[in-house]
Amino acid sequence: MMDNRSGKGLSFVRRIYLPRIIGLGIGMFSVAAGISTLAPAQWTWGLLLFNGLLWPHLAYQLARRADVPYHAEHRNLLADSLMGGFWTATMQFNPLPSVTILAMMAMNNVAAGGQRLFFKGLLAQALGAGLSIALFGAGLQLQATALQVYACLPMLTLYPMAVGWVCYRLAMKLAEHKHRLSALSRTDSLTGLFNHGAWKDLLQLRFQACQQECCQAVIALIDIDHFKAINDTYGHVVGDCVLTQLSNELKRSLRSDDLAGRYGGDEFCLILPDTSLEQARQAMERLRERIGSYRNPQLPELHISLSIGLASCQPTLADPEAWLNAADKALYTAKNSGRNQVNFAHSDLTTLKLAYPD
Template structure:
């Protein structure tokens, strides 16, 4: 309910400025068309009310309504009634009539599409019928120079006002779209890439490394005995540990390194243009820094936290990114099954390092 009301208020605020400008300058077009017709005095009073009081009254009515969006849509239909009334009252003088009714049609289409356009047209016809009943039916095909000049502000300033509102709305929508895109790609707890986004980037990085023959290393990180931390200290502390690891990853990695939450207590990092030796040094530093964990809300609380990390270099013989990921997973398995709290590499990388160390200089 509060969200809907907030959106309705935002809609009413967007309409307020164009309505104030449009009805204000539009009233001069109507005045120029009514002046030669010798209309009753009360018509002039009604025109002043519609041009200079109604925009503010409409805004108050919509913002004070329990349902501002619906109230503003009703106000727009009333605008159309006014438009039809003035078109008939000035005897359908061609230029002022087309100017006023077309601008209102533009408003209706922008606010509610075809459905609102049809409703607005019916409202304009209703307004014209009211004018005929009060003033009679007449048609004046002659447009004077004064009436042409009186329509010029409406034809220039009002589209400018509507364009500015549309531009600001487009900017706001683009910002929301970027925010939603970011939310869809990131893990809500840690702020790192989520599983799906990271897997997509893994495939991209793998292909780039294979095509360019540049080194890249993949790291899988597991928080040792994380379930025991949750069971002993509670999930609040557990979540704090996850957030701390994500913070350390951001602090210790480059902008181009891609860190994500793979699932649960497992994290993953793609390190493009990093050799296995360079990646091992980075991960060792991360492991040591993370071992000095302190709970943010309770510095006295000491939680024993360690990391097991598996590394795998991107190798030419891998057919796809899954093979690369599988090798890093094997390296992580080695780290977890040989004492934990260490950085390990897979069998393929171990053999490669051994071959390099045994090769003659």
């Protein structure tokens, strides 16, 4: 949770800092105009200067140095509310500056802590007002002078803009975090390719597009030959390096609209849109040859080969699973026919024989 993490608490403290400087700075003029006709004690002016000019910086330092900055900043907001209630009563509840100050305090508390902090702020305001009445006595000033009206205008314009800017930046940051989390949820952490679930979602979309638009597309399932033996012989670190090497090669060689994913373990999956079976075969043969020529300088005896199954999107396929199953059978045939080769789905073999008769 945020209140248990000093890093996020500090971020919260920093977000409050600038609005507090602006709000208390311009609010000081509203209060000064409100009490100017009441001849307050000299120390009242000193307290007002402290509250408007020095308190924002002191509050920031107190929260920043606290063990739990988030909790400390909530205490600072309640102190703001306390002083807001104090100045409201000191101005003898002059309607315009009083409503302006109390509304801004309420907006702060709702934005920072929701309903709970809002009600705590109301109690703090009532306590502050009671303190002022105990010191100066109760009074009621219902008419605002022209000076008081003008003094409230900055508070009514500049402060909401400052709060709006902070909220906008926070919303943009949250949107960025959401985008990153969404990308992470769809990405395999080791290879950076789509993970199993994300790739299956894309397969569904691509299959529907092919069936509706009668366009070409090919699935390629890629299996690293004897990958378990590589892990058992050289260790999982080397195995991960092999997986990374293949994923990097896929990223370098595939087109921007090709969709590559890690299907699971040592098996990779591709969707090649707008691609004929022959074009897919040529691309996969090039990939197989490049991976086969890869040598690790520290392990020159390590050889890598790929078995690849291809299946084109046929109008007769009932669903994406049938398409994927056709590619899986082609991969199975490649692995059982000596590995290190590209093989085709049974329906595609018939098509190829018609297109390229002996």
